[in-house]
Amino acid sequence: MSETNSLRSDQFELYDLRIVVEQINGHCTCNMNIGDCFYLRGGKLSMPDKADFCLYALQSAIPLLPAKQRKNHPADWMETDARVTCPDPACGLILRIDREEIRVLNHDDVSPIPWEEE
16 A cells, blocks of 8 residues: 555545455345456446446445545444445345555546645
């Protein structure tokens, strides 16, 4: 992991994330399998070639992903909790959010508002 103080003032770090199906404790009608996954790198979702992913399981994870991309206080629950449940109670699908590499991003590459150093 790079040191934050070595970054330029217009740069910041985010974790790349891998969101993987860890368990299926019921009947998944979307044909998900343990090990199916998608990735979040910067602000872009991607999936392995020719892969599908359940929209309902995806929507349960999306609100948490920006916070999981950032390093938080060690006692923050975002640092310790990494599982999300599909909202379909008959499915019982559990997703695990894994942090992978740290990515350095430049403000002006991700925002239309120019960076102004204070």
